[in-house]
Amino acid sequence: MMLARDYRQQAWGSLGGKWGTMALATLVMSVVLGACSGLSIIGIGAIALLLLTGPFSLGYAMMAMKVIRGNRVGVENLFDGFKNFLSAFLLSLINSILIALWSLLFVIPGIIKTYSYSMSYYILADNPTMTANDARKKSMEMMRGNKWRLFCLHLSFIGWLLLCMLTLGILTFWIQPYMQTAEAAFYQSLLPEAPQQPTEPEAQDAPTEPFEELHSENADDSTN
Numbered sequence: 001m002m003l004a005r006d007y008r009q010q011a012w013g014s015l016g017g018k019w020g021t022m023a024l025a026t027l028v029m030s031v032v033l034g035a036c037s038g039l040s041i042i043g044i045g046a047i048a049l050l051l052l053t054g055p056f057s058l059g060y061a062m063m064a065m066k067v068i069r070g071n072r073v074g075v076e077n078l079f080d081g082f083k084n085f086l087s088a089f090l091l092s093l094i095n096s097i098l099i100a101l102w103s104l105l106f107v108i109p110g111i112i113k114t115y116s117y118s119m120s121y122y123i124l125a126d127n128p129t130m131t132a133n134d135a136r137k138k139s140m141e142m143m144r145g146n147k148w149r150l151f152c153l154h155l156s157f158i159g160w161l162l163l164c165m166l167t168l169g170i171l172t173f174w175i176q177p178y179m180q181t182a183e184a185a186f187y188q189s190l191l192p193e194a195p196q197q198p199t200e201p202e203a204q205d206a207p208t209e210p211f212e213e214l215h216s217e218n219a220d221d222s223t224n
Contacts (some may be wrong), residue, residue, distance in 0.1 A: 002189055004149075004156040014067050021178030025063060025078040029056050030173075034210035055081035055090030061121040064177070064184035084128050091120055091132035098136075116140045122187040128174040142190050153186055154179070 015022065036052060039045025058081030066073040081088050095117045103110030120139040126128060129137070143150070157179055163173040 004153040007153055007182045007185045007189075008156060008178075010185045011068065011178055014070065015178065015181055018067055018073055019174060019177070021073055022181070023173040024062065025060065025075045026173045026176050028075065029060060029078060032056070050093070050215070053087060054088035054090070055079075055085050057081065057092060058084065058088040058121050058124060060180060061184065062125045064180040065122060065125055065188075067177075067181050068184045070189055083126055084124065087128070087130070087132045088121075091124060091135055094132055095120065096137060112147065115150055116143050117191070118150060118183070119143060119187050122184065139145055146190065150183070150186055153182060157182075159175065172202075 021145070032169070033049060033052060033056060034043045036049035040049060056078065058077045062080050063073050063077045066077065075098050080194045099110050099113050102113045117136055117139050120132075120135045123142070124135040126136075127135065151212075157175070160171075160175050160178070164175050
């Protein structure tokens, strides 16, 4: 079974040569959704945010999947989610409503449901004719027994998130694609036809993230 560091390493290696594209897409999405959020006080922004969140989330998930699968990706792919606008919008709406309702019980149930629905955009990307509700249900089925593993993957980025704070959020445009691509790798591993973990020689040749290299060096020093 793959661990959090395996997904991170797979994402890091897959992003080679594509960091700039993903960072620019992250910037575009952040600016658009941020502007809608800022204008939400006058109502129009809130409606725009409601309409755009789903398609942008779907397009961003599709980009991460292209990266992890070794396909060509461009900033224009961020808008591919609008090709399935209705399903993406409904998926965002349904997920948000249900998570909010579960959160009314207590914070923990809302978090659990967030992880239960976390694969729904990837599922919709792979199955564009599937309904939003079916994508949500498929995600619940896929994440049964895997929610803790995804939580550990997210938690493993704590060092990068702290570093992001030190750069006043500028590093977000590189960390967010990194996290999204690692999550796409996690989704890929849950598919029935998912490829096996790379053999040892391939794993050694693959680029590793700086934190991983630092950890390995410290481990070697401790054994000497």
